[in-house]
Amino acid sequence: MITLTVDEIAAFERVNLTEDSWARCASHQFDEDTLIHNTHKPGLYISVIGQCQGRTQIEGMDAxxxxxxxxxxxxxxxxxxxxxxxxxxSWLQMLSIMVPLETLNEPQILPRYKAKFIQSVPQIRLAELGLVPLDIFRCCDAVWHCEYQGLERKLFLKAKALEVMALFLHLRRKAAEQDAIDVPIYDSSLSDSSVYVNSAYDRHKPRHKKTKQCPQTTVTPQVHARMLALVTTLRQVENTLDQEWPLAKVARMAQTNEAYLKSDIKALVGTTFRQWLIEARLTLACRLLAENIPISEVAQTIGFKSPAYFATLFKSEMGVSPRLYRESLTHPVQS
Structure with missing residues (x-):
């Protein structure tokens, strides 16, 4: 076993958000048994965790x-x-943000309780633990799968960390406006799912004024698990767009049924699976058309056996044919 600090692991990237606040992210698989020491200074810490196959070594906490x-x-x-x-x-996916105590000027975002899971740590005055809201999870998932390098990577990580902060703050303010009293808490040390408290994040319906809104899925631990499985499945689909993707096959991969899949996809991406698949394929097509690849090969790569059908669909969605789109990249239209 080796012992390291987070600063000694290159995969644990840190970017400064302001002069005294920062964000750290990691999507890392450990190639040997590793004990990590992470010393936290006073401040507010917001951590979003994807996969975490590690065990805490804090005395008094459940390993x-x-x-x-x-x-x-x-x-x-x-x-x-x-x-x-x-x-x-084992794997660890995380995005952590630190804001010093002296610069905290948004009390709305502070935790209000000391959750049971952390009571053995006297330095922590307040803490809470909950299921990641899905919009925040999608934001962090983009960070964990980011392939950018250099300056553009640092800019991307900084932008996403700030977006996570904005989303948390927005959801708490929205909850406060709707007279939500409780801060979202889900103490995983309580195994009975009936103790799950629907958080302020999930109470989005106005209490006094009736307005027409998109239907929303009630987020319970079971629904949340389905959504996370769906995020993983859609990423697998994006990586293999050359295959055929009937709804039944996607449902099997996501370990759900077609009825749940349809409603969950609508809640997650705001459209049907068919439309999402078309958009994913055409997004990849646009990237491939920027390269010197025959249009027939582009069609096959994104899952169309017929180049003619691909060209028709591309023009219908993009407004120009694949050939004209490619030409516009090398010979921009003069206004």
């Missing part, structure tokens, strides 16, 4: 606590060491 697909907020008033053990082959 088997599963933090996967949860967010955690903690208000620290003193230095705190956070050791975690990751077995060989």
């Amino acid at each position: 088997e606590q599963d933090f996967s697909h949860h967010y955690m907020m903690a208000l620290l008033e003193g230095d705190c060491d956070d050791p975690m053990f990751f077995p060989k082959g």
Whole structure:
């Protein structure tokens, strides 16, 4: 086993958000047993976790606590060491944001309770643990799968971290406007799903004024698990667009049924699976058309056996044929 600090692991990237606040992200698989020490300074910490196959080593905390697909907020008033053990082959996906105590000027975003899971850490005054809201999870998932390098990567990570902060703040303000009293809390140490409290994040319906709104899925732990499985499935589909993707096949991959799949996709991306698939294929087509690849090969790569059908659909959705689109990239139309 090796022992490292987060600063000694290149995959744990840190970007400055302001002069005294920062964000750190990681999507890392450990190639040997690793004990990580992460010393936190006083401040507000917001952490969004995807996969987490490690075990906390904080004395008094449950080493088997599963933090996967949860967010955690903690208000620290003193230095705190956070050791975690990751077995060989385990994964960690996380995005953490730190705001110093002296610059906290948005009390709305502060946790209001000290959740049971963290009571053994005296430096933490307030903390909460909950299921990641889906819009925030999608934002972090883009970070964990970002392929940018250099300056554009740093800019992307900074932008996404700020977006996560904005989303958390927006959801809390929205909850406060609707007279929501409770801060969202889901203590995973309580295994009975009936103790799950629908968070302020999920109470989006106005209480006094009736307005026409899109139907929303009630987010319970079961629905949340389905949505996360769907996010993973859609990413797999995006990586293999040359295959045929009937709805039944996608439902099997997401370990759900077609009825749930239709409603979950509508809630997640705001459209049907068929329309999402078309948009995903045409997005890839636009990238491929920028390269010196025959149009017939582009059609096959994105899942169309007929180049003629691809050309018809492309023109219908994009307004120009694939050939004219390619020409416009090398010979822009003069206005």
